[in-house]
Amino acid sequence: MPFFLHQWKYKDHEVKAMLENEQNREHVVSLAVEAFGGNLHQFFFCFGSYDGIAISEFPDSEAALACVMTITSHGGLARCETTALFNVEEGMAAMSHANNVMEGDSPYQAPSRTH
Known part of the structure; x- marks a missing residue:
């Protein structure tokens, strides 16, 4: 099952609500996540550009997207970003695949430099 990194920033009034009424957001x-067949592996509050991050695992990208759409539809987040994650084996397989394509007649060409 694919893994995903989620990063979000709460709206100011949502942070205020959590301070006034402590809530276990994890x-x-x-x-x-579980409603879409997934598993939440980690949940963190954090400093910086985001208020929280999470690592989840879903059966597929569609389930992950459906979950994120459901969460964001409630309007409590100012920003939410989700990134697909790949383990080392998947990364190595992608490198091999890219190498095989690049060794042949590659459809990709680097930008041309004109002076």
Whole structure:
């Protein structure tokens, strides 16, 4: 099953609501992920550009997208980004595949330099 990195920033009023009424957001997100056949592996609050990050695993990209769409549809996030993750074996297989294509008559050409 594919893994995904989720990064989000809460809207200011959502942060205020969490301060006024402490909530276990990991549990809520885990329930949403599980509803789409996924598994929430990690959930973190953090400093910086995002308020939180999570690592999840879903049966496929469609299930991951459906889950993210459901969560964002509630309007509590100012920003949400999801990145597909690839393990080392998948990365090595991709390198091999790319090498095989590039050794042949590659359809990709680097940008031309004109002076």
